[in-house]
Amino acid sequence: MDSEELQYELFQPKIHPLKLFDIAKSQNRLLYACAPMVRYSKLAFRQTVHRFGTDLCWTPMILAKEFNRNQFARDSDLTVSSSTAQQQQEVPTIAQFGANVPLELERAASLAAPFVNGVDLNCGCPQSWACAEVLGAALMERRELVRDMVVATRGRLARDGWAVDLGHPSGIESEGLGRSVSVKIRVHKDLRKTMDFITTVIGDEHRRNIDWLTIHPRTRNTPSSTPINLEALEILTSTFGPKLPILVSGDVFTLSTLPYTSHLLIPQPTFTITSDTTSTTSSNTTTASSPQRNLHLPHLSGLMSARALLANPALFAGHDTCPWSAVDVFMNAVARAPLPLKLGIHHLTEMCGPGFGPDRGAALLAKKERIKLAEMGNWVDVVDFMDEARRGSDGRGGVVRFV
Numbered sequence: 001m002d003s004e005e006l007q008y009e010l011f012q013p014k015i016h017p018l019k020l021f022d023i024a025k026s027q028n029r030l031l032y033a034c035a036p037m038v039r040y041s042k043l044a045f046r047q048t049v050h051r052f053g054t055d056l057c058w059t060p061m062i063l064a065k066e067f068n069r070n071q072f073a074r075d076s077d078l079t080v081s082s083s084t085a086q087q088q089q090e091v092p093t094i095a096q097f098g099a100n101v102p103l104e105l106e107r108a109a110s111l112a113a114p115f116v117n118g119v120d121l122n123c124g125c126p127q128s129w130a131c132a133e134v135l136g137a138a139l140m141e142r143r144e145l146v147r148d149m150v151v152a153t154r155g156r157l158a159r160d161g162w163a164v165d166l167g168h169p170s171g172i173e174s175e176g177l178g179r180s181v182s183v184k185i186r187v188h189k190d191l192r193k194t195m196d197f198i199t200t201v202i203g204d205e206h207r208r209n210i211d212w213l214t215i216h217p218r219t220r221n222t223p224s225s226t227p228i229n230l231e232a233l234e235i236l237t238s239t240f241g242p243k244l245p246i247l248v249s250g251d252v253f254t255l256s257t258l259p260y261t262s263h264l265l266i267p268q269p270t271f272t273i274t275s276d277t278t279s280t281t282s283s284n285t286t287t288a289s290s291p292q293r294n295l296h297l298p299h300l301s302g303l304m305s306a307r308a309l310l311a312n313p314a315l316f317a318g319h320d321t322c323p324w325s326a327v328d329v330f331m332n333a334v335a336r337a338p339l340p341l342k343l344g345i346h347h348l349t350e351m352c353g354p355g356f357g358p359d360r361g362a363a364l365l366a367k368k369e370r371i372k373l374a375e376m377g378n379w380v381d382v383v384d385f386m387d388e389a390r391r392g393s394d395g396r397g398g399v400v401r402f403v
């Protein structure tokens with residue numbers, strides 16, 4: 001493909017993510033999203049989860065400052081599929097940025113816009129290096145700055161021709177040139193601060209600064225082994241959910257074991273709630289922070305999964321454990337959109353491990369086999385090993401098929 005053809009392919013109109021929220025709703029279900037995961041939510045993985053029903057996929061957090069200044073950073077941090085000849089469908093993709101200066105975020109958004117469906121600002125990363133640089137969760141203390149960043153980004157995208165007229169739903173569809181702006185947040189210990197933050201950032205009904213909000217209902221100091229704060233989620237979705245779509249990130253382990261219900265969740269999850277707040281994420285029992293009742297969230301619009309999707313890319317297709325077919329699709333995607341060997345192997349050991357579903361005996365590979373896999377030194381050995389393991393496991397003479 002010459003460079004002119006490549007440009008043409010890349011500038012194809014893209015569906016606006018708000019349209020995906022509408023489609024999910026019209027199908028009586030929540031929108032399904034793959035979380036941003038540093039190292040892991042790269043192209044091959046995004047293509048895999050998309051094949052199994054994930055509607056919208058985030059890139060890992062990209063540092064806007066580096067992205068703006070360095071071609072190598074752009075090439076390595078944002079990889080999209082450039083060929084429509086592939087069997088892979090285009091994956092609706094959100095580029096997530098780490099930024100703390102309006103000009104940096106708007107420039108990064110401008111550079112990424114031709115290749116993605118929208119841009120997102122990370123206000124949730126709790127790592128000390130990020131917070132020390134006033135990135136990620138540190139931004140939860142800087143609501144005016146966050147507002148200024150999204151307003152500047154909206155304005156820049158509009159000037160570049162990627163505007164969407166949110167006042168007119170048909171505008172979302174018009175020519176497929178609109179790009180979304182969104183924010184992913186954590187909550188504060190004092191929820192009133194989170195309410196103030198959201199109120200400042202989203203703008204008013206005449207001028208929404210962001211298209212939707214992703215809430216990870218943990219504070220920056222809450223470990224991921226502590227269940228999400230359901231009370232905070234209920235208050236925030238009921239207050240802001242009528243104004244804009246809200247995605248929840250955190251403890252989406254399987255569709256059948258969520259600690260809340262929604263009219264958009266059919267079948268309704270089976271509750272196996274305990275009051276054990278010390279349980280870890282590897283527990284096979286869904287643990288909720290408010291075990292007294294079945295929480296109903298009528299204003300929740302979507303589910304975002306990170307760790308459980310890593311272990312089971314077919315989660316949103318309704319599988320409680322990772323099927324071999326997901327391994328097939330992943331290996332096929334890696335052949336076309338390569339990953340470093342150790343990273344690819346890490347994905348495979350996650351997919352072939354016990355995962356987060358209720359049946360933890362259902363791992364595709366025994367622990368001994370996963371250890372052996374982790375020691376492999378090249379892809380040929382990995383493919384042979386997986387082929388052998390699968391043949392042994394299902395007795396159907398199956399191989400890791402390249403589809």
Ligand SMILES: Cc1cc2nc3c(=O)[nH]c(=O)nc-3n(C[C@H](O)[C@H](O)[C@H](O)COP(=O)(O)O)c2cc1C
Nearest residue numbers: 035036037038060061122216249250251305306307
């Ligand atoms: C390996 C890993 C990398 C992550 N990287 C990011 C990131 O780049 N940006 C972000 O906003 N959150 C990041 N997160 C947080 C997740 O997106 C998500 O909010 C959190 O893990 C809770 O979801 P879960 O319970 O489904 O894992 C990361 C999480 C993990 C496990």
